[in-house]
Amino acid sequence: MRWHNFVAVGDSFSEGMDDPYPDGTFRGWADLVATRLAAEAGPDFRYANLAIRGRLLPSVTSDQLPVALAMRPDLVSFAAGGNDILRPKCEPVAVCDSFHDSITRIRATGADAIVFRFADVTLRLPGQRLVGPRVAYMNERVGETAEQTGAYLIDLYQDDEFRNPLLWSIDRLHLSDVGHRRTAAHVLHALGVAADEDWMLVPPHPAPAPWLLARSADLRWAGRYLAPWVRRRLTGRSSGDLISAKRPSLAPIIREDA
Known part of the structure; x- marks a missing residue:
């Protein structure tokens, strides 16, 4: 095994929402990958x-990345920028330039880097005309960065199984436990490490709901998830304001339920 320590940096995608442990904390693809590497x-x-x-790319690069590099890891996953491109006021070119600079910094230390082309969340969210082109542009730039820096590219965008709503949580933005397991399998395969075969399995697509039921579900989703998101944007708050990193320092894997 070429890797003896692994640091994940980023936002909710790498924190593990919405894949809870029995105690309510989040597991997610990064914990699954770490457990297998261990x-x-x-x-x-x-x-x-x-x-x-909730972290934006500037916060990840200024607050998380220096801490991660100070640990002298030999493997770093960097998944950030998704929250930025969902904001109405966003400069995708600047976001992607900053992303590229971050991966260059990681690779300059000799560490290997893992980056992601994100699955298309716009299929389930409003604002597709605004966000869709940004997602496509960022995914293209991430692919270029991986090629130029030698980072491991995990291309979730090309995996059509992520069009299955059962790979996503009820909030339509974060992965479900099934989505996290499939993501972990993709990462391990890219690293040349065997993954549990079951992690790639997905349930059948659910049958389409009748129009009226679907619209009722949309309204409930908007009230429970979209409205609070909009309020946070208007007040300058983040869902992670009172949250700290779940594993702030390098430590052994000890969870039996990982």
Whole structure:
């Protein structure tokens, strides 16, 4: 095993929402990957996860990345920018330039980097005309960054199974436990590490709901998730304002339920 420590940085995607442990804390793809890497590397393997929900790219690069690099990891996952491109006022070119600079910084230390082309969340969210082109542009730039820096590229955008709503949580933005397992399998396959075959399995697509039921579900979703998101944007708040990193320093994998 070439990796003996792994640090995840980013936002809710890497924090593990919405894939809860029995105690209500979040697991997610990064914990699953770390557990598998630890099984390969042995008891000396260490893992940290600095990702916090709601974080924008400038916060990740200024607050999380320096801490991660100070740990001198040999593997870093960097997944950020998704929250930025959902904002009405966003400069995608600047976001992607900053993303590229961050991966360059990671690779300059000799560490390997993992980056993601995100699955298309616009299928389930409003504002497709605004956000869709930004997602496509960022995914293109992430692919270019991976090619130029030698980072491991995890291309979730090309995986049509992520069009299945059962891979997403009820909020339509975060992955479900099924989505996180499939993401973990993609990461491990890219790293050349065996994954649990069941992690790639997905349930059948649900039958389309009748129009009236679907619109009622849309209204309930808007009241429960969209309205609070809009309020946070208007007040300058974030869902992660009172949240700290779940694994702020490198430590062994000890959770039996990981």
